[in-house]
Amino acid sequence: MQCREVRDLFDSYLAQELLTETNHEILRHLSGCPTCRADFAERRALREALQRAFARARDLEPRSEFSAELGVKLRDIAQAPQRPGLFSHWLALAATLVVGLGLAGTWWWANRLIRDRDLAAVAVGDHRNCALHFTLAEKPISLAEAAQHYDAAYRILEEVPPAEILTSSGTARVLERHSCVYAGRRFAHVVLQYHEKVVSLLVTKGEDGASTSLPLDAALHGDVRRIDDMSVLSFRSARHSIFLTGDVDRAELSSLAEVLAGPLTRRLSSSQTHSSPPAFATAYPRLTTVMSNDSQNGINLTFPGPFWRRASNALGAKCPEAARRLPRPIAAPAG
Amino acid sequence: MTKKEAPVDEHAWASFEAEALPHADQLFRVAMWFERNRQEAEDLVQDTMTQALQSFHRFQRGTNCRAWLMTILQHIRSNRRRSRFRSPVIDDPNDRIAETIPFVPPLPERLTDEDILGALARIPPHLQEVIVMCDVEEFSYKEIARTLAIPIGTVMSRLHRGRALLRQQLRTPADRRQKEI
Numbered sequence: 001m002q003c004r005e006v007r008d009l010f011d012s013y014l015a016q017e018l019l020t021e022t023n024h025e026i027l028r029h030l031s032g033c034p035t036c037r038a039d040f041a042e043r044r045a046l047r048e049a050l051q052r053a054f055a056r057a058r059d060l061e062p063r064s065e066f067s068a069e070l071g072v073k074l075r076d077i078a079q080a081p082q083r084p085g086l087f088s089h090w091l092a093l094a095a096t097l098v099v100g101l102g103l104a105g106t107w108w109w110a111n112r113l114i115r116d117r118d119l120a121a122v123a124v125g126d127h128r129n130c131a132l133h134f135t136l137a138e139k140p141i142s143l144a145e146a147a148q149h150y151d152a153a154y155r156i157l158e159e160v161p162p163a164e165i166l167t168s169s170g171t172a173r174v175l176e177r178h179s180c181v182y183a184g185r186r187f188a189h190v191v192l193q194y195h196e197k198v199v200s201l202l203v204t205k206g207e208d209g210a211s212t213s214l215p216l217d218a219a220l221h222g223d224v225r226r227i228d229d230m231s232v233l234s235f236r237s238a239r240h241s242i243f244l245t246g247d248v249d250r251a252e253l254s255s256l257a258e259v260l261a262g263p264l265t266r267r268l269s270s271s272q273t274h275s276s277p278p279a280f281a282t283a284y285p286r287l288t289t290v291m292s293n294d295s296q297n298g299i300n301l302t303f304p305g306p307f308w309r310r311a312s313n314a315l316g317a318k319c320p321e322a323a324r325r326l327p328r329p330i331a332a333p334a335g
Numbered sequence: 336m337t338k339k340e341a342p343v344d345e346h347a348w349a350s351f352e353a354e355a356l357p358h359a360d361q362l363f364r365v366a367m368w369f370e371r372n373r374q375e376a377e378d379l380v381q382d383t384m385t386q387a388l389q390s391f392h393r394f395q396r397g398t399n400c401r402a403w404l405m406t407i408l409q410h411i412r413s414n415r416r417r418s419r420f421r422s423p424v425i426d427d428p429n430d431r432i433a434e435t436i437p438f439v440p441p442l443p444e445r446l447t448d449e450d451i452l453g454a455l456a457r458i459p460p461h462l463q464e465v466i467v468m469c470d471v472e473e474f475s476y477k478e479i480a481r482t483l484a485i486p487i488g489t490v491m492s493r494l495h496r497g498r499a500l501l502r503q504q505l506r507t508p509a510d511r512r513q514k515e516i
Contacts, residue, residue, distance in 0.1 A: 008491070011469055011476070011494070012475065012476075014473075015473045015474075015475060017475055042441065042442045043498075045442055046442060046470065046498065046501070046502075047470040049446050049451050050451060050455070050466070050467075050470045050471050051470065051471055052448065053448035053451045053452050054364060054368075054452075054467075054471045056448055057364075057448060057452060059367070060363075060364040060367045060368060061364070062359075062360050062363040062364070062367075062377075062380075063373075063377075066359070066360075066363065066377060066380075067356075067359050067360055070356075070359055070380070070381060070384060071352070071356060073381065073385075074351075074356070074384055074385065074388055075348065075352075077385060077388060077389075078347070078348040078351070078388060079348075125397060126397070129397060129398065135398060135399065135475065135477075135478075136397060136398075137397060137398060137399045137400055137401075181397070182396075182397035183396040183397040184396055184397070
């Protein structure tokens with residue numbers, strides 16, 4: 001990366017919007033470029049000073065009652081009486097008919113397919129907003145933290161799939177493992193690099209204890225769909241729906257699924273009981289920054305929190321492949 | 336309330352209360368910064384939240400709710416500005432000053448909150464807007480572009496000019512203090 005490119009990415013880097021690989025490239029550049037490093041330090045200092053000043057300015061504080069009063073006013077608006085119009089009457093009639101006809105057994109299957117399609121669309125949305133654009137409202141958390149609070153099975157994704165996956169059409173490599181939320185649904189998310197594209201493996205709980213995806217055999221026999229310009233393949237374990245999605249062709253996605261699906265569904269299906277998450281990973285969930293001392297070069301360096309969290313998760317899971325992917329400390333040339 | 340109020344069901348209200356309402360205080364801080372008047376800032380936030388409540392079905396779940404609210408707030412602000420002034424300001428003379436900054440001084444080591452807010456207040460408002468959204472609100476360039484209805488390239492150039500000008504302004508208080516000593 002050239003200096004200009006790196007400087008253009010400083011804001012996105014500080015806002016944690018970039019892919020892990022781009023973050024690494026920036027760190028690598030900063031380690032060898034004192035001018036960019038100084039510029040970056042100033043940019044960060046200015047941002048922190050502005051945020052601090054805004055948060056502490058008494059003149060900008062709202063009145064203590066402002067939020068409560070606003071809440072009451074808005075609730076009144078929300079609860080304003082609704083006058084049913086002609087359309088509403090038709091809607092009510094239609095609803096009655098649907099309920100009447102709903103006794104038919106086909107309804108259950110139709111509903112199931114709709115839910116499946118909706119969930120697949122949510123998975124594609126998560127892939128697009130998390131893995132590609134990093135625009136999620138809620139920041140991702142570690143799989144260990146998600147396992148502790150939401151679903152113990154998410155810890156399995158710390159080890160499965162391994163860092164490198166050999167398929168019949170090429171090798172896929174794990175770039176990132178975390179848990180994120182899109183459209184109100186929590187996923188365990190493994191970001192992979194496959195055929196020079198970013199592909200997401202997403203695992204989420206089936207609704208009401210039931211799965212919404214296809215049985216594994218059906219999924220592996222050609223049920224790859226296109227949603228929002230992405231290929232999507234879904235299959236299920238006993239309690240989870242699993243999605244593979246990315247801008248790759250159907251055959252490539254199927255060959256990746258063939259390798260991943262068996263071990264993953266077996267592990268997820270046998271995950272009824274669980275132990276507490278690794279103590280190391282849970283000890284630092286709220287850590288935002290950490291100082292790393294490079295004694296050889298005699299310098300202090302600050303890594304942003306997400307790197308440390310990812311690093312701690314990988315080490316906590318005792319996964320050597322993931323540990324090798326940790327960012328190296330930025331080492332300035334001595335003197 | 337200028338818009339016709341639409342009814343909101345209980346489920347929509349619950350989602351709105353959980354996702355949008357917690358941002359009211361932060362919206363107020365930004366509104367207060369730009370309006371410099373407590374009553375106007377409160378009105379602006381109330382109108383923003385009311386409009387957001389009525390069009391909450393259009394909010395795309397999983398995206399940045401605060402950025403969405405800020406887009407509405409900016410839209411209301413620009414409508415109000417248009418109604419106050421017959422023609423919009425299309426060229427700010429301060430902008431030309433910002434374009435001819437001779438050099439960017441380094442950031443002073445000790446900065447008080449007053450220094451930084453004072454310096455920010457002295458740069459042109461349209462440059463303040465992008466700096467507040469990028470550095471304080473941590474919005475992406477894309478979100479800022481959408482919020483202010485300007486191209487991403489303009490966001491980047493305004494940020495560059497705004498920061499350079501801000502640094503120039505930040506040099507002033509330190510110099511002043513040195514003279515006082």
